[in-house]
Amino acid sequence: MLIISRVVSLGGIVAPRCTSLCVSHFSACHCLTSPKRRSPYSSVDSERYSSLLKSVMSARVSSQTPESLQAEDEHIYGPVVKAQAPSSAPRRREPRTLHPFLRSEETEETEESGPPVRISLNRGQGRSLVPSVTRILQQTLSPEQIFYLERWKRRMVAELGEEGFKEYSQNLFRQGKLFHSALEEILTAGDTKRNKSASETPEHPPEVRGYMESVSHVLEDISAVRAIESTVQHDTLNYLGIADCVARYRGVLCVIDWKTSEKPKPFLGNTYDNPIQVAAYAGALNNDDNYKYQVENGLIVVAYKDGSPAHAHQLNSELMLEYWNTWLIRLEEFTDPR
Known part of the structure; x- marks a missing residue:
């Protein structure tokens, strides 16, 4: 039984009126129900899925270990060949003949008066067959360096x-020559001009003003210049070279090598074979009768065209001896029959 209430107006008075209707099969009314959605899992075979899940969960876990796996591999593929671990550090190569770096154990510390020595290279006086340090180093480069x-x-x-x-x-070679000439002019002029700012020397060509500004702080620490662009020769080992400078750097007598670079070289390792070159020059000077003193230290100065401060790499006596032995090895490679 369904009771429907209606509102009826009677002369301005509103009164409700009830009407009773008989409704059968109300739940079957199509407009009040929606079709049942079909589940996507209704087509799954639940019994088969349950059986599969039980078989997976009940499977035995493998009891193999790394040792058993290795034994199985050796049975199938043969025994594993293992590389032998090195027993010690690689043996350092030594020259066959250890020529002395110094002419004597005692070194002269007396200062020489007068202008710096400059011994020019004269190939006409029996030196035409003597190889230079630069040539020997170029012809004994390692395969990696050549690559x-x-x-x-x-x-x-x-x-x-x-x-x-x-x-x-050609421009690099020209700039290098101008740079060395400018340095020679300053180093031979004395301490007064050397301590002067490089920017106050407009007589230098424009190509090298940046380099001179770069080394200005290094020049302030250089004194007692003994040789500039001077030839040194080792008669026993039969080689020669031209040392850029021999002077005191912060009080220590050094063979000085001036270099230019387009890239920063803040570490000694960035200078490649330059330390070997300095050691070769020092060893030749120490065994050259034209020089009455001995040099145990070295200095490599790398100047930059943009004027940024040069890097000065100092080589103490221990490092110089190490590079001297390396030079002896390179010299043996050069002289050995090929």
């Missing part, structure tokens, strides 16, 4: 072309 050098050259040729790379190399 990187050739790669750098190929990259530069690709960027500049053959003629452009040739002009670039």
